[in-house]
Amino acid sequence: MENIAPALLDWFYANRRILPFREDPTPYHVWLSEIMLQQTRVSAALPYYERFLAALPDIPALAGCEEEKLHKLWEGLGYYSRVRNLQKAAKIVCTQYGGQLPADYNALLALPGIGEYTAGAIASISFGLPVPAVDGNVLRVFARLYNDPRLVTDPQVKREFTARVMEHQPPAKAGDYNQALMELGALVCLPNGAPLCEQCPLGTLCRARAAGTALSLPQKTPPKARRITPVTVVLVLNEGRVLLQQRPAKGLLAGLWQPVLWEDTTLTAAETAARLAALGLDCTGAHFTPLPAAKHIFTHIEWHQSGYFLTVPEQPAPAGCVWAGKEQLEAAYTLPGAFKVYKKLLLTKLL
Incomplete structure (x- = not known):
């Protein structure tokens, strides 16, 4: 040796x-x-x-x-x-x-x-x-x-x-x-x-x-099973812009931007509409188109994502949110890899 x-x-x-x-x-x-x-x-x-x-x-x-x-x-x-x-x-x-x-x-x-x-x-x-x-x-x-x-x-x-x-x-x-x-x-x-x-x-x-x-070899302690978390993601568009929401300053993906979403739940279109209204967003008459399912694995959590795409009338962004165009999405706002599938979809919608 x-x-x-x-x-x-x-x-x-x-x-x-x-x-x-x-x-x-x-x-x-x-x-x-x-x-x-x-x-x-x-x-x-x-x-x-x-x-x-x-x-x-x-x-x-x-x-x-x-x-x-x-x-x-x-x-x-x-x-x-x-x-x-x-x-x-x-x-x-x-x-x-x-x-x-x-x-x-x-x-x-x-x-x-x-x-x-x-x-x-x-x-x-x-x-x-x-x-x-x-x-x-x-x-x-x-x-x-x-x-x-x-x-x-x-x-x-x-x-x-x-x-x-x-x-x-x-x-x-x-x-x-x-x-x-x-x-x-x-x-x-x-x-x-x-x-x-x-x-x-x-x-x-x-x-x-x-x-x-x-x-x-080597022998390792088996990893703990990841917690499966359902997530409802909503891509809200308006005049070539998407509504982005900033995550809390602490915790998972702290301070980063995301589409509007709710964790630990899979919402119907009606339930999603009610939650958007509670945020102060007018989505009267909007058509809720289902999004493709997506999965993202964090160290201890696995997100199973589904949700909706819709277009709403021009209006101010709710508190904690911004309207972002294609250039801003690409150059200014950080959208984590967890939303890679939806970012690709957004970039085609925001052309």
Whole structure:
């Protein structure tokens, strides 16, 4: 096992993906990339990464960004608490550290939205500090390498895995070593399928490969079942505009915009009309056309959406709502990915 680091690094230097945050691993770039890559594939995140940096090239620009613009830059990535914490941390960095991330693992860990893995990634990759950066990829590699069947979701087990990772880390190449482990897990020691053991630089050392147990590792606590929530969505149009409603400042999709909707209920057309009237909207004579069903999965909740499309006479927007045209919908108001199906429909209706 003492040969892990040399073999791993040789493989990494020959096979690593060329990524913008690797070619220019400044602390801000690494930080932004790690936050974007939480719950998001590299291929999906890269266009967002480039667009975000073009708009907000440094931490002071991020700290001073208007909230609606910030949400718009993130639109489609989901998990919007990530970008809100990113800005909270940026403001602290500007106040306490002169707009530059501190070269200190514990100081990084104290910032909003930065956990042990992200702090370790920034500290090792950008500052060369000999600290761990253990994510799901790394846990999977080590569970298989040592044929360890313990639950990697158990905090004590994760600490022991982290100590094992550090036993092999060459202090002078901490960042490359951490990235190599992540890359091995992403490209070779794959999740949700057979690992590509023939391509693995550690294949001859891997105890799970020898035992034939690689597919059963790592062991994790089974996820909790998601709560199914019916949602009635209403696309209300008027003179080439759609009625948008802002969500509450806290909770799911906090502060973002949405079509008018009601959660935890599937409403009939008559019930929907009554609720629109209660909002102060005149929909007299409007025809309620059913919308296609749509589903969106959050971490713990699954929205099953249905609803109606209708056109109403020109009138003021009810409290908490705005009328938005096609250009505003595309450039100003952030409509989360939960409404992707309906946004496509809207853009055809608002031509």
